[in-house]
Amino acid sequence: MIEPRALITGASSGLGAEFARQLAAKGKDLVLVARRAEPLQKLADELADEFNVSVDIFQADLSRTDATAKLFADLSDRGLTVDYLINNAGAVGPDLLRGRDWPAQQAYIELMMTSVAGMCHHFIPSMQKRGFGRVLNVASVAGLVSLAGDTSYGPTKAYLIALSKGLAATVGRRGVNVLALCPGFTHTEFHQSPELARMKSKSPAILWYDAEIVVREGLAALEKGKTVYVSGRLYRYLIPLMKTGPGGWLIARMGIERDY
Ligand SMILES: NC(=O)c1ccc[n+]([C@@H]2O[C@H](COP(=O)([O-])OP(=O)(O)OC[C@H]3O[C@@H](n4cnc5c(N)ncnc54)[C@H](OP(=O)(O)O)[C@@H]3O)[C@@H](O)[C@H]2O)c1
Incomplete structure (x- = not known):
C-alpha cells in the first residue's frame, strides 16, 4: 500500500525544518526540498532516527522555471505520493524599482509565486481524487498590509493569500484543506543580511516568535480548515x-524600516 507523505519546501532551515520536525513527530514520512543538500541530509538522518519515519x-x-514540473516527475518516478504539501521556501528579494537586474526580479517572482502555483497545480489534483489533502502556503503578515518601500516581498505574499483563498473555496469541500x-x-x-540583522536588533523582542510556535499554530489551523491564519496572538x-490611519506610526515604533 502506498503511504502518502508530507512534502516541505525550504526544509533546510528555519520554519521548513520545524515543519519537518513536527510532522515527523506525528509519524509522517517526509520529502524535504531545498537547494542545500547538506543541511537537508543532516535533518533527514536526524528525523529518521528519532521518529522512525522515512525521509x-x-x-x-x-526560482527555476522547470523546477516544480521536474520535482513532480521525479517523485512520480519514485512512486512517492504527497498528501501534505507545505509550500514554505522563500527569501528576501530585490527591490522592484532600485534593483535593475530584471532576470533576478523574475527569478524572485518565480520562487515566491509561480513555484507555489506550480506545486499546487501538480499536487492538488491527486489529493482531490483521493478525497484527502492538506496544503499550507507560508505567506506573511507582510501580505496583509501595504508598506512604502515594500514593492516586492509583501506583494508576493498577498498573492499567496489570494491563491490560498481561491483554492480553499474550490477544493475545500473535497477533503482538501488549503x-x-x-x-x-x-x-x-x-x-x-546586515540590513535585516540591524532591523532585528532595533525591533522590540516581544514581536519575535519561535518557529516552534508558528508551526504548531499553523498545523492546528490547517487541520481546523481555516483559510487564512495569522500566527502569534x-x-x-x-x-x-x-491597516488603519495610525498604522504608519505603529510600524515605525515596531522598528520596521520602510526603506531597506
Ligand atoms: N522569519 C520570518 O520572520 C518570516 C515571517 C513571515 C514569513 N516568513 C516566510 O517563512 C518562509 C520560511 O522562511 P524562514 O523564515 O524559515 O527563513 P530561512 O531560515 O531563511 O529559510 C528559507 C528556506 O527557503 C529555502 N529557499 C530559499 N530560496 C530557495 C530556492 N530558490 N529554491 C528552493 N528553496 C529555497 C532555503 O533553503 P536553501 O537556501 O537551502 O535553498 C531555506 O530552507 C518564507 O517563505 C518566508 O517568507 C518568514
Whole structure:
C-alpha cells in the first residue's frame, strides 16, 4: 500500500525544518526540498532516527522555471505520493524599482509565486481524487498590509493569500484543506543580511516568535480548515491596527524600516 507523505519546501532551515520536525513527530514520512543538500541530509538522518519515519530529500532551486514540473516527475518516478504539501521556501528579494537586474526580479517572482502555483497545480489534483489533502502556503503578515518601500516581498505574499483563498473555496469541500499561514517576525535564518540583522536588533523582542510556535499554530489551523491564519496572538491584535490611519506610526515604533 502506498503511504502518502508530507512534502516541505525550504526544509533546510528555519520554519521548513520545524515543519519537518513536527510532522515527523506525528509519524509522517517526509520529502524535504531545498537547494542545500547538506543541511537537508543532516535533518533527514536526524528525523529518521528519532521518529522512525522515512525521509527523502530532493535538491531543487525553485526560482527555476522547470523546477516544480521536474520535482513532480521525479517523485512520480519514485512512486512517492504527497498528501501534505507545505509550500514554505522563500527569501528576501530585490527591490522592484532600485534593483535593475530584471532576470533576478523574475527569478524572485518565480520562487515566491509561480513555484507555489506550480506545486499546487501538480499536487492538488491527486489529493482531490483521493478525497484527502492538506496544503499550507507560508505567506506573511507582510501580505496583509501595504508598506512604502515594500514593492516586492509583501506583494508576493498577498498573492499567496489570494491563491490560498481561491483554492480553499474550490477544493475545500473535497477533503482538501488549503491554508495561507501569515507569520510575523520569527527567529530563523531569514534576517541574516546586515540590513535585516540591524532591523532585528532595533525591533522590540516581544514581536519575535519561535518557529516552534508558528508551526504548531499553523498545523492546528490547517487541520481546523481555516483559510487564512495569522500566527502569534500579538499579530492578531496588531494587524487590524496596522491597516488603519495610525498604522504608519505603529510600524515605525515596531522598528520596521520602510526603506531597506
Ligand atoms: N522569519 C520570518 O520572520 C518570516 C515571517 C513571515 C514569513 N516568513 C516566510 O517563512 C518562509 C520560511 O522562511 P524562514 O523564515 O524559515 O527563513 P530561512 O531560515 O531563511 O529559510 C528559507 C528556506 O527557503 C529555502 N529557499 C530559499 N530560496 C530557495 C530556492 N530558490 N529554491 C528552493 N528553496 C529555497 C532555503 O533553503 P536553501 O537556501 O537551502 O535553498 C531555506 O530552507 C518564507 O517563505 C518566508 O517568507 C518568514
